[in-house]
Amino acid sequence: MYEIVSMKELVPDIFEAVVKAPEMAKKAKAGEFLIVMADEKGERIPLTVADYDREAGTITIVFMTIGKSTYKLSKMKAGDSYYAFVGPLGHASEIKDYGTVICVAGGVGTAPIYPIARALKKAGNKIITIQGARNKDLIFWEDKMASVSDEHIIMTDDGTHGRKGLVTEPLKEILERDGDKVGIIYAIGPIPMMKFSALTSKPFGNLTMVSLNSIMVDGTGMCGGCRCEVKGETKFTCVDGPEFDGHQVDWNLLGSRQRIYLDQEKESLDNYKAEEGA
Amino acid sequence: MGEEVVKKPKRKERMPMPEQDPKVRATNFKEVPLGYTEEMAIEEAIRCAQCKVPACVCGCPVNINIPAFIKEIAEGNFAAAARKIKETNALPAVCGRVCPQESQCEAQCVYNRMGRAICIGRLERFAADYERDNNLIELPEKAQPNGKKVAVVGSGPSGLTVAGDLIQLGYEVTIFEAFHKPGGVLMYGIPEFRLPKAIVESEVNYLVQLGVKIQYNSIVGKTVEVDELLGEKGYDAVFIGVGAGLPKFLGIPGENYGGVYSANEYLTRSNLMKAYKFPEYDTPIVMGKRVCVIGGGNVAMDSARTAVRLGADTYIVYRRAREQMPARGEEIHHAEEEGVKMMLLTNPVEIIGDEDNMAKALKCVKMELGEPDESGRSRPVEIEGSEHDIEFDLIINSIGANANPLLTKSTEGLELNKWGYIVADDYGKTSKDNVWAAGDIVTGMATVIEAMGAGRMSAMDIHEKLMGVPKNIEISPEALPDDLECTLPETKK
Ligand SMILES: Cc1cc2nc3c(=O)[nH]c(=O)nc-3n(C[C@H](O)[C@H](O)[C@H](O)COP(=O)(O)OP(=O)(O)OC[C@H]3O[C@@H](n4cnc5c(N)ncnc54)[C@H](O)[C@@H]3O)c2cc1C
Ligand SMILES: Cc1cc2nc3c(=O)[nH]c(=O)nc-3n(C[C@H](O)[C@H](O)[C@H](O)COP(=O)(O)OP(=O)(O)OC[C@H]3O[C@@H](n4cnc5c(N)ncnc54)[C@H](O)[C@@H]3O)c2cc1C
Ligand code: SF4
Ligand code: FES
Numbered sequence: 001m002y003e004i005v006s007m008k009e010l011v012p013d014i015f016e017a018v019v020k021a022p023e024m025a026k027k028a029k030a031g032e033f034l035i036v037m038a039d040e041k042g043e044r045i046p047l048t049v050a051d052y053d054r055e056a057g058t059i060t061i062v063f064m065t066i067g068k069s070t071y072k073l074s075k076m077k078a079g080d081s082y083y084a085f086v087g088p089l090g091h092a093s094e095i096k097d098y099g100t101v102i103c104v105a106g107g108v109g110t111a112p113i114y115p116i117a118r119a120l121k122k123a124g125n126k127i128i129t130i131q132g133a134r135n136k137d138l139i140f141w142e143d144k145m146a147s148v149s150d151e152h153i154i155m156t157d158d159g160t161h162g163r164k165g166l167v168t169e170p171l172k173e174i175l176e177r178d179g180d181k182v183g184i185i186y187a188i189g190p191i192p193m194m195k196f197s198a199l200t201s202k203p204f205g206n207l208t209m210v211s212l213n214s215i216m217v218d219g220t221g222m223c224g225g226c227r228c229e230v231k232g233e234t235k236f237t238c239v240d241g242p243e244f245d246g247h248q249v250d251w252n253l254l255g256s257r258q259r260i261y262l263d264q265e266k267e268s269l270d271n272y273k274a275e276e277g278a
Numbered sequence: 279m280g281e282e283v284v285k286k287p288k289r290k291e292r293m294p295m296p297e298q299d300p301k302v303r304a305t306n307f308k309e310v311p312l313g314y315t316e317e318m319a320i321e322e323a324i325r326c327a328q329c330k331v332p333a334c335v336c337g338c339p340v341n342i343n344i345p346a347f348i349k350e351i352a353e354g355n356f357a358a359a360a361r362k363i364k365e366t367n368a369l370p371a372v373c374g375r376v377c378p379q380e381s382q383c384e385a386q387c388v389y390n391r392m393g394r395a396i397c398i399g400r401l402e403r404f405a406a407d408y409e410r411d412n413n414l415i416e417l418p419e420k421a422q423p424n425g426k427k428v429a430v431v432g433s434g435p436s437g438l439t440v441a442g443d444l445i446q447l448g449y450e451v452t453i454f455e456a457f458h459k460p461g462g463v464l465m466y467g468i469p470e471f472r473l474p475k476a477i478v479e480s481e482v483n484y485l486v487q488l489g490v491k492i493q494y495n496s497i498v499g500k501t502v503e504v505d506e507l508l509g510e511k512g513y514d515a516v517f518i519g520v521g522a523g524l525p526k527f528l529g530i531p532g533e534n535y536g537g538v539y540s541a542n543e544y545l546t547r548s549n550l551m552k553a554y555k556f557p558e559y560d561t562p563i564v565m566g567k568r569v570c571v572i573g574g575g576n577v578a579m580d581s582a583r584t585a586v587r588l589g590a591d592t593y594i595v596y597r598r599a600r601e602q603m604p605a606r607g608e609e610i611h612h613a614e615e616e617g618v619k620m621m622l623l624t625n626p627v628e629i630i631g632d633e634d635n636m637a638k639a640l641k642c643v644k645m646e647l648g649e650p651d652e653s654g655r656s657r658p659v660e661i662e663g664s665e666h667d668i669e670f671d672l673i674i675n676s677i678g679a680n681a682n683p684l685l686t687k688s689t690e691g692l693e694l695n696k697w698g699y700i701v702a703d704d705y706g707k708t709s710k711d712n713v714w715a716a717g718d719i720v721t722g723m724a725t726v727i728e729a730m731g732a733g734r735m736s737a738m739d740i741h742e743k744l745m746g747v748p749k750n751i752e753i754s755p756e757a758l759p760d761d762l763e764c765t766l767p768e769t770k771k
Binding site for chain 1: 458496523524533535539564634
């Protein structure tokens with residue numbers, strides 16, 4: 001069992017849990033993910049390693065409630081334990097000195113990008129962070145991101161915090177201004193945000209890494225449920241990724257594969273909410 | 279059934295196995311064969327001739343003393359029969375259900391020539407079930423702790439066997455299992471209606487009672503490395519039994535559409551994650567109205583029979599002829615009884631999707647049998663102009679598995695063959711010091727009992743290397759008379 005050391009709601013519908021997992025904490029690196037099961041009847045869902053503390057033996061996860069599994073997780077409290085907590089999985093981000101790095105974080109994507117930005121900063125890179133959300137109330141870890149960024153741009157859809165607009169706007173401006181200094185771009189967030197970030201950078205030719213959020217089961221290459229297409233080739237997100245070159249990803253297929261269980265997921269969540277309410 | 283119990287082999291035919299009616303069972307996940315009653319078991323057992331040189335024993339990859347356990351059943355000592363089996367096979371309730379007896383022990387039985395081999399598998403199952411259901415399971419005596427620690431990677435049949443053997447010899451044994459449940463394919467691959475999961479758990483529980491520790495959610499190669507186990511974690515030996523576990527795809531266009539599964543994913547969702555009980559369990563599964571399973575092996579039959587139970591009109595699409603299907607006859611028979619239809623000599627060439635990338639049809643060509651190839655099997659050749667589309671909303675790829683590189687790639691000094699399987703000698707010893715391996719990760723997908731047999735060899739070799747105790751191989755083919763024509767199941771490399 002994997003005990004929850006602390007649990008808090010960062011902003012509405014986005015939660016942070018610190019979890020006791022000493023073995024994983026010893027090994028975890030930026031860019032990797034893990035699989036969590038709330039209870040014995042739970043689904044195995046992938047979440048990114050948002051932080052780790054090797055001494056305390058803990059792993060931090062940040063998740064947004066969108067369906068039954070994440071709702072279940074959100075109801076658990078400090079002192080409770082997850083039924084399964086497996087990892088670290090996937091390839092870690094390639095950390096080296098690229099010169100300047102742009103980190104584009106959309107919504108809950110701030111969590112996975114934070115340890116990457118931190119590691120890249122430590123490796124000597126200049127970090128330009130573009131952090132976006134729908135509105136002011138949904139921006140979290142602003143201070144953490146600021147602490148690892150040389151330049152920190154906040155974007156909200158409604159202009160309630162930072163600049164008004166989409167993350168792709170400053171991305172384009174920076175690339176127009178200083179594109180040749182940018183060694184790599186990391187863009188992590190919802191599919192449309194990653195897709196449009198990749199489309200924005202494509203004409204400039206800067207390598208743009210995205211972290212795909214395919215539906216998974218085992219996370220070890222055993223089922224093939226997490227298949228995606230990159231450069232026309234089939235890849236397994238869990239063992240070949242989760243990071244891929246965003247210019248090569250088949251975004252339509254990724255989106256479709258996320259909708260495979262739409263009806264059942266809705267049924268599952270409705271049932272759950274009805275039970276919880278009762 | 280059993281009105282007259284006569285202690286004389288009157289009836290000469292095999293005792294049939296009572297089964298759930300096909301129409302009923304096609305709508306539930308309960309076990310299909312119901313098991314012998316005590317009377318049936320005795321009646322079958324007394325048919326055994328108690329041969330002086332029992333050929334059946336040599337057909338069994340772990341050499342169960344078959345006549346001895348059958349004699350116990352004939353005399354009504356059912357628990358004693360189970361204990362006899364357990365001297366050489368730690369998982370009798372599993373093996374009695376899933377072993378291909380028709381090509382192993384029963385194939386060697388002297389009565390087999392007349393088509394009346396003793397139903398060894400059914401009797402094995404009976405004895406094991408009797409012992410378990412009546413709480414008569416006794417723990418064997420363990421040797422004194424010998425101070426050695428062994429790590430077993432994977433809790434499939436090979437790993438469980440190694441763990442069971444070594445714990446009794448006084449080792450401290452810890453199993454590292456990637457999943458949250460034990461059993462490997464027994465848990466995530468073979469469906470409930472063929473092998474109830476409660477039985478797997480109870481067999482594993484027996485090992486836990488013996489002192490085996492199991493660390494779930496531990497992926498060796500990720501959570502912990504082999505070298506770490508041998509180094510700072512202080513294990514004296516590591517046994518690798520991680521199975522094959524990498525799905526093969528056909529490589530035809532459209533294979534990544536939604537509604538296309540590998541059998542691994544489909545069966546794992548259904549068996550391990552219990553998606554067939556959705557929404558009680560959280561994991562969903564594509565149900566499909568018209569389902570196609572590509573392939574002709576046991577895994578294909580398991581997938582098709584699962585699809586039937588989830589309410590689908592189910593078809594097997596296989597590119598060769600029925601006679602060439604690698605699945606056990608019994609499995610094909612069960613599948614057809616439950617309503618699975620066969621599209622033989624049919625080869626898929628493309629999957630067609632709808633506007634949202636969900637599968638909606640399978641483009642196939644018809645095949646005919648051509649000249650036999652070197653192996654003597656007729657090669658199917660495409661009939662020109664035979665292309666046609668068949669509507670399906672769920673397609674399950676069941677064309678085999680490859681070696682999963684997760685552990686092997688991250689472990690230095692472990693020699694692999696060109697397909698990525700671990701190279702090991704007859705006793706499972708690998709090229710890496712203190713590391714043994716057996717089961718599907720060495721042989722490619724084989725059988726439960728072969729994985730167990732190979733696990734036993736590794737356990738004996740580990741014992742010899744760590745404690746200096748020479749291997750004790752009780753019955754080997756060489757020990758049997760030459761005229762016996764004993765064909766041991768091939769141990770593949
Ligand atoms: C490698 C990886 C890392 C991830 N890291 C994080 C993370 O750090 N924090 C986090 O909040 N989420 C992360 N995700 C996504 C997370 O796994 C899903 O949000 C979760 O599985 C949803 O489960 P659910 O039962 O709550 O919702 P479901 O009931 O499964 O889904 C509800 C609806 O949400 C949509 N959906 C389903 N799956 C996903 C998905 N994978 N991504 C986006 N939308 C989806 C679908 O439209 C679906 O109908 C990650 C995914 C991957 C593959
Ligand atoms: C659907 C299906 C039906 C079958 N039916 C039959 C049948 O009826 N009769 C029969 O005799 N055989 C059958 N087989 C074949 C048989 O199940 C296998 O040959 C046998 O299970 C192999 O045993 P194993 O110990 O090598 O590995 P597996 O059973 O594959 O177990 C391997 C275990 O290792 C774990 N693991 C993998 N990687 C790691 C890692 N890196 N770290 C930690 N743990 C890891 C896995 O999670 C798994 O639990 C069937 C196979 C399938 C897929
Ligand atoms: S070969 Fe057949 S008859 Fe002889 S001991 Fe074995 S099961 Fe009995
Ligand atoms: S999640 Fe099963 S192969 Fe990636």
